[in-house]
Amino acid sequence: MKSLESKILNEGKVLSETVLKVDSFLNHQIDPKLMRQIGEEFAARFADAGVTKILTLESSGIAPSVMAGLTMNVPVVFARKRKSLTLINDLYSAEVHSFTKKETNEISISSEYINQNDVVLVIDDFLANGQAVLGLMDILNQAGASLAGVGIVIEKGFQDGGKMIREKGIQVESLAIIDSLAEGNVTFRKEGALK
Template identity: 75%
Template sequence: MELLEQKILNEGRVLSESVIKVDSFLNHQIDPVLMQQIGEEFSDRFANKGVTKIITLESSGIAPAQMTGLSLGVPAIFARKRKSLTLIDHLYSASVHSFTKNETNEISVSKDYISSDDTVLILDDFLANGQAVLGLMDIVEQAGASLAGVGIVIEKGFQDGGKILREQGIRVESLASIESLVDGKVTFTKEEASV
């Protein structure tokens, strides 16, 4: 997605060979027009897949999920990272380790909002080692729902999450895929056909 790649080049800050900060438009401040375009792009890529629900993980996945839900005409669910006092049982749960934050979170989705009748599109802001997506897939499987695929705003192509998922035959659509962050420079992977 050309516009997203331009935004990453213009505003992304490479902090190391594995970390890029895109807080100006995705992870802290949100560019609402870009989010709308991201939603339309995911909607195009997963059109006619019978998606009935979108699932993401709080917090950075919420704006893209909201916009994709609006485009596809389906609800978006954000998995919670901690159990709150008003969301304590009747849950599908999975453990997700974040290497960036060096912590493991229990993520959970209420059984009220996903069932075996659903076809689920998983969305997330970043794909690195794939831990968050695998946790969300675990929840989709617990619910007996079908998986339409995985939509990622920015894939770190030099980490193995994308490979792990694609080897399982899962359709992964990344709107921007970073091949390398070496020497503070962002290099994108050429877009490939998905499974």
């Protein structure tokens, strides 16, 4: 998605060979017009998937998900993160390890909002090692829901999450795929290129 790639080139900060900071439009400050475009793009790419619900993770997944939900006319559910494992009834939970933050969170949703009749589009801001997406897929499995696919704003193509999830036969649509952050430069994967 060209407008997203331009935004990343203009405003993204390459902090290391693996860390890209996009706090000016996605992770701290949010650009609502860009989110709207992103939502419309997800809606277009999953137009034929019969999506009944979007599942994301607080906090940075919420803005793109709500815009996709607006276009697709479906509700959005955001999983909550907790540090401690608390046992509460009627929750579907999974553990998600973040390699970047070096911490494990429990993520959970109420069983009220996703069930076996749902066809769910999972949306998240970043895809790196794929741990968050696997956690959300685990939750969908517990709910007996179907997975329509995975929509990602920015995929770190040099990490293995995208490959791992695509190899399961799941449709993963990443609106920008970064192949390298070497020497402080962002290099995008060409559209259509596989790796």
